[in-house]
Amino acid sequence: xxxxxxxxxxxxxxxxxxxxxxxxxxxxxxxxxxxxxxxxxxxxxxxxxxxxxxxxxxxxxxxxxxxxxxxxxxxxxxxxxxxxxxxxxxxxxxxxxxxxxxxxxxxxxxxxxxxxxxxxxxxxxxxxxxxxxxxxxxxxxxxxxxxxxxxxxxxxx
Amino acid sequence: xxxxxxxxxxxxxxxxxxxxxxxxxxxxxxxxxxxxxxxxxxxxxxxxxxxxxxxxxxxxxxxxxxxxxxxxxxxxxxxxxxxxxxxxxxxxxxxxxxxxxxxxxxxxxxxxxxxxxxxxxxxxxxxxxxxxxxxxxxxxxxxxxxxxxxxxxxxxx
Numbered sequence: 001x002x003x004x005x006x007x008x009x010x011x012x013x014x015x016x017x018x019x020x021x022x023x024x025x026x027x028x029x030x031x032x033x034x035x036x037x038x039x040x041x042x043x044x045x046x047x048x049x050x051x052x053x054x055x056x057x058x059x060x061x062x063x064x065x066x067x068x069x070x071x072x073x074x075x076x077x078x079x080x081x082x083x084x085x086x087x088x089x090x091x092x093x094x095x096x097x098x099x100x101x102x103x104x105x106x107x108x109x110x111x112x113x114x115x116x117x118x119x120x121x122x123x124x125x126x127x128x129x130x131x132x133x134x135x136x137x138x139x140x141x142x143x144x145x146x147x148x149x150x151x152x153x154x155x156x157x
Numbered sequence: 158x159x160x161x162x163x164x165x166x167x168x169x170x171x172x173x174x175x176x177x178x179x180x181x182x183x184x185x186x187x188x189x190x191x192x193x194x195x196x197x198x199x200x201x202x203x204x205x206x207x208x209x210x211x212x213x214x215x216x217x218x219x220x221x222x223x224x225x226x227x228x229x230x231x232x233x234x235x236x237x238x239x240x241x242x243x244x245x246x247x248x249x250x251x252x253x254x255x256x257x258x259x260x261x262x263x264x265x266x267x268x269x270x271x272x273x274x275x276x277x278x279x280x281x282x283x284x285x286x287x288x289x290x291x292x293x294x295x296x297x298x299x300x301x302x303x304x305x306x307x308x309x310x311x312x313x314x
Contacts, residue, residue: 006163010170017171018178025182028189069314071307079309100285102266104259109266111285111297126283126299128257128268140268140313142283142299150228152236156297157226 035103038131042108043098045129045136050096050114053088055081063135070141091116096125099157106131113157114143121146124156192260195288199265200255202286202293207253207271210245212238220292227298248273253282256314263288270314271300278303281313 045061048054059077068075073083087094095118100111108129115122123143130138146156198218205215216234225232230240244251252275257268265286272279280300287295303313 010167013167014171014174018175021175022178022182025179025185028182028185032185067311068309069311071304071309071313073308075309075311100264102259102261102264102285104261104266107257107259109259109261109283109285124299126266126285128266128283142281142301142313144299144301147228151230152225152228152232154224154226154232156228156299 031105034134035105035108037134038106038108039101039103041131041134041136042110042129043101046096046098046110046112046127049080049084050087050094053084053092053094055084058084061136063132063137065137067138069139070143093118111157113146121148188262191291192262192265194291195263195265196258196260198288198291198293199267199286200258203253203255203267203269203284206237206241207244207251210241210249210251212241215241218293220289220294222294224295226296227300250275268314270303278305 041061045058048058048061058080062077062080066075066077066080068079073079094114094116096112096114098110098112102109108131110127110129112125112127113122114125123145125141125143127139127141129136144156150156202215202218205211205218215237219234219237223232223234223237225236230236251271251273253269253271255267255269259266265288267284267286269282269284270279271282280302282298282300284296284298286293301313307313
């Protein structure tokens with residue numbers, strides 16, 4: 001009942017040939033999908049913190065830790081909560097716009113124009129976020145006020 | 158003379174099956190290789206400019222343009238030459254260390270600790286470079302002095 005027909009042989013050969021050839025491609029496609037998902041998580045976290053100023057919403061995108069490297073912010077989710085409270089009180093109209101977003105492995109990088117008071121030049125910021133299991137667990141950034149005059153006409157973005 | 162043997166049929170089926178399945182994987186592998194090459198180019202450019210302060214060496218890694226978004230630097234390769242001259246004259250001991258490097262598509266991002274005078278805290282910098290055909294054609298950065306005291310104990314890197 002279990003004849004080795006040419007079709008069965010062909011199926012076996014195809015399976016044995018394709019599986020090892022396609023495994024790295026499948027892994028790479030999964031990595032690419034995870035990186036795109038990570039970008040979306042960072043975009044949502046950024047908007048929840050800087051624009052909506054909503055800690056409960058923001059906390060959905062955080063993992064079990066939030067290791068903070070911004071020297072002006074306290075560590076952890078509680079530090080983020082404090083920062084959002086500060087923004088709501090001092091700069092309720094703060095608006096931060098992501099100009100560019102990149103992903104590499106577990107990291108997402110955003111280049112941002114942040115304006116704390118409408119009508120001011122604001123800051124150029126680049127943030128780096130580390131993600132684990134699709135949630136943000138660590139944050140670094142660098143912040144620079146946009147100067148009135150520049151040595152070139154290209155703008156900071 | 159041209160018999161359709163089972164072996165020939167199998168070879169034809171394998172070729173027709175594998176080619177379309179592997180094409181995206183091959184393209185993705187090529188992208189990954191280009192991104193790794195781009196990282197190496199940026200590392201070499203960075204070292205040539207900030208540490209070796211050697212414009213001739215640096216210019217090997219530049220494309221036909223060098224669009225500058227750092228507001229303190231003049232545009233183009235000539236602007237970079239002027240910046241290197243400034244470093245050599247004012248901060249000959251400047252040392253910049255790349256702490257993290259990322260690549261996404263045509264872009265390479267570096268997180269850097271730059272110390273202009275040995276023994277000082279220095280600056281935290283994140284640079285974004287755009288590459289075309291394996292050469293650097295555009296540059297953005299954000300620079301922040303590392304403060305003496307911080308609200309957390311994690312450091313800026």
